[in-house]
Amino acid sequence: MFNHLALGGGSALCGALATIVAIVSSSTASAQSNSGVTLPPVTVTAPKSSQPKPKRATRSAAQSNQAPRRARVPAQVAVPATVPASLMVATAQQALREIQQTPGGVALVTADAYKNSTVANTIKDVLDYVPGVFVQPKWGDDTRLSIRGSSLSRNFHLRGVQLYMDGIPINTADGYGDFQEIDPTAYKYVEVFKGGNALRFGANSLGGAINFVTPTGRDPHINGASVDFGAFGYRRLQANAGGTNGPWDGFVTASTQAAEGFRDHSFGQSTRVSGNVGYQFSPDFETRFYLNANEVRQRIPGTVTKMSALTSPQTAAPGNIALDQQRNIDTVRIGNKTTMRFDDTTVEFGAFGVDRHLMHPIFQWLDYHYLDYGGFARVTDDRVIGGFRNRLIAGVNLLDGSIDNQQFANLGGQKGALLSSSIDRSQNTSVYVEDSFYFLPNVAAVAGTQFLYATRDRQDRFLSDGDQSGRTEFNLWSPKGGLLWQIDPTWQAYANVSRSAEVPSFGESANGPGIPTIPFTSILPQTATTYEIGTRGKRPDFTWELTAYHAQIRNELLCLYSAFGNCNVTNADRTMHQGIEAGTGVALFKNVITRGDRPDKIWLNLAYTLSDFRFDNDPVFGNNLLPGAPRHFVRAELLYKHPSGFYFGPNLEWVPQAYYVDSANTLTTEPYAIYGLKAGFDNDGPYSAYIEARNIANKAYIASASIIDRATPNSPLFEPGTGRAVYAGFKVRW
Structure with missing residues (x-):
């Protein structure tokens, strides 16, 4: 469908995109910056029936980039037309x-929250302070x-969260x-929709x-470059450019990075272009074409025993070295999105295609070629009906694809004999509708499905070991309902009940000596009913989020059997997930040294997640805790912030209680x-810089773990965290 990204293709692709941007930016103009702004209070109060319908010109002004900036606006940065x-x-x-018109747990992380003050190497650096998200x-x-x-039982890749x-x-x-296709340097913000709130x-x-x-090319100060370097041979170069020319605009960003890695056999390098x-x-009418390409080459150090992880954390698993285990990915993704606005109604539609090649020597040499494609359409109608505000959203999503699946013997990192081959096809069509009716000016009843x-x-193409062909079909409804209360312009409360459904992938099945054979066609979809209640808000020196949830799950995809130390994912009967997600940002002290309209301050960022996951009267595991996630997870940062742009302070990651790695x-x-400790300078001007030290005490710890049904002290399930590391970076923008 698309050509694979060849080894030198990243540079060529970057050059082609840069040429496009150079053309469209010949008369560049940018709007006033929203980068690094203090976000205004979120107000979703419904218009009263006596209020006149806004005119088109008023509506366009409300959607402009002219947002209030932070108090510190550097004189050296010109604000273009x-x-x-x-x-x-x-x-x-x-x-x-x-x-935040969603009556449930959501979050938005802006780029200025992490891009200029940390190495921003992985998705963890982006989502570290989002409560409810465990990312290691x-x-x-x-x-x-x-x-x-x-995805507690997903020991490889990801399941249960859609990216x-x-x-x-x-x-x-x-x-x-x-996660290899995610470049944290490329984004202006990241939206997080928890559970059924992703409708x-x-x-x-x-x-x-x-x-x-x-x-896009219409964003302010869109040109820039950065360099980052640090421990264990880490280095990254990144650049971005964009601009406008009349009705046209364009943007391109590219990065190349490499690292020797903390552990043995963990060298990796990547080139990414968007x-x-x-x-x-x-x-009121705009269309946009997207291109993303990635080339990733990564050695895999593997999981080790608990003793090895804590006493020799840099040591790789011997089998990973012997088989030269790797995960290498080439991806090209293209898409188009078009938006049209008609007074109170906005229509969006588009299409996309993805060509992905996974070259993955592990216990076998996996050679998978993915072709995914689809489309989407969405309509949003927001108007006053009979004196009451009503907001209707409806849409359809199509995602189809095929996997040319071939597995070979792994002979020290080289392909051996063919061991299995199939064509795996998936089809997904979802139709959804959600309506928010403001029966009071500041309270909305929300219902959807x-x-x-x-x-x-x-389609099995390797029949010497039997025909593994098969087909499954799923028809699933997921209703939801809730309330959203705008208590005041800076304070919301919400509650909802939602159902979610997760269709199994081709990787779910069970087979091996001493365990029942369960083909993928016998795996049932995982369904959950989640109840949640919470509040969020933003004051000038205080932001908060507090959500409590309880989920009853049927047929959760979990590890109930194992063979050769690998997890076989099948359906548990009943399980329960519940927890508390709490986050805050608060100015503990102001006017410490500098007083006046632009005081200095000591700012605390805190994210706390309480997780209580367990079996519900399981015939084998009773009411045991589900393995794979800590009960308490704390991330905190205390920063001194000076109005000149200088900042410094310590941070903490704390798991106060060990968690299980097996269902037994x-x-x-x-x-x-x-x-950790970091310091830097960022005054919204053309230059910013940081230096950051992590794990200063050089503590040996377990960052993450695979799970299994029954473990022994010698089970190789643990991934050591990185030792003491120092990183630094410099960025320029214009």
Whole structure:
């Protein structure tokens, strides 16, 4: 469908995109910056019936980039003439207002929260302070990600959270995802939708969805470059450029990085390119084309025993070295999105295609070629009906794909004899609708539903070990309902009940000596009913989020059997997930040294997640705790911030209680606390710099763990965290 990204293709592709941007930016103009702004209070108060309908000119002004800036505005940065904002790619303020019309757990992370003050190497650096999100590094760019206990038994890749890039799926059509295609330097903000709150994407999983949004040529100060370097041979170069020319605009960003890695056999390198070109037919009609390409080469150090992880954390698993285990990915992703606005109604539609080649020598040499494609359409109607505000959202998502699946013997990292071969096809069609009716000016009743039709079809082409062909079909409804109360312009409360459904991927099955054979066609979809209640708000020196949830799950995809030390994922009967997600940002002290309209301050960022996941009267495991996630997880940062742009302070990551790694609850990790320190300069001007030290005490700890049904002290399930490391970086923008 598309040509694979060849070894030198990243540079050529970057050059082609840069040429496009150079053309469209010949008369560049940018809107006033929203980067680094203090987001305004979120107000979703419904208009009263006596209020006049806003005129078109007023509406366009409300969607411009002219948002209030922080008090410190550097004189050396010129503010160029204003250009129309993108109709389809919201500013951070607009995106925050949109996402917080959801009566449930959501979050928006702006680029200025991490891009200029940390190495921003993995998705952990982006999502570290989002409560409810457990995200821990494994090796290279690979990460263990779980939201509200999703994907606990997925020891490889990702399941249970749907990833998107500008609304285009990163996950494959059968549901699994990877993190190697995510470049934290490329995005203007990241949207997090927890659980059933991801209905707008047709998300069908317990964990929800994450959408990474890239800038456009209409964003301010869109040109820039950065360099980062640090421990264990880490180095990265990144550059971005963009601009406008009349109705045209374009943006491109590219990065190349490499690292020797903390552990043996963990060298990796990658080149990533993202870009888009947009055309505005009018202020109410815009189309945009997207391109993303990635080339990743990564050695895998593997999981080791608990003793090895804590006493010799840099040591790789011997089998990984002997088989030269790797995960190498080439990806090309293209898409188009078009938005049209008609007074109170906005229509969005688009299409996309993804060509992905996975070259993955592990216990066997996996050679998978993915072709995924699809489309989407969404309508939003926001108007006053009979004196009451009503907001209706409806849409459809199509995601189909095929996997040319071949597995060979792994002969020291080289392909041996063919051992299996199949064509795996997936089809997913979701239709959804959600209506928010403001029966009071500041209280909305929200109701919606999603219908998912999905199929999984395998055509076995290697029949010497029997015919593994088969087909499954799923028809699933996921209703939801809730309340959203705007207590005052800066304070919201919400509650909802939602159902989610997760269709199994081709990787779920069980077979091996001494365990029942369960083909993928026998695996049932995982369904959950989640109850949640919470509040969030933003005051000038205080922000908060507090959510409590309880999920009853049927047929959770869990590890109930094992063979050769590997987890076989099948359905548990009943399980329960519940927890508390709490986050805050608060100025503990002001006017410490500098007083006046622009005082200095000592600012605390805190994210706390309580997770209580357990079996519910399981015939084998009773009411045991589910393995794979800590009960308590704390991330905190205390920063001194000076109005000149200088900042410094310590940070903490704390897991105060060990957690189980097996369903039988016989083996645990170890509790840990690691400390860091960072300092830097960022005054919203053309230059910023940082230096950051991590794990200053050089503590040996377990960052993440694979799970199994029954473990022994010698089970190789543990991934050591990185030792003491120092990173530094410098960025320039204009």
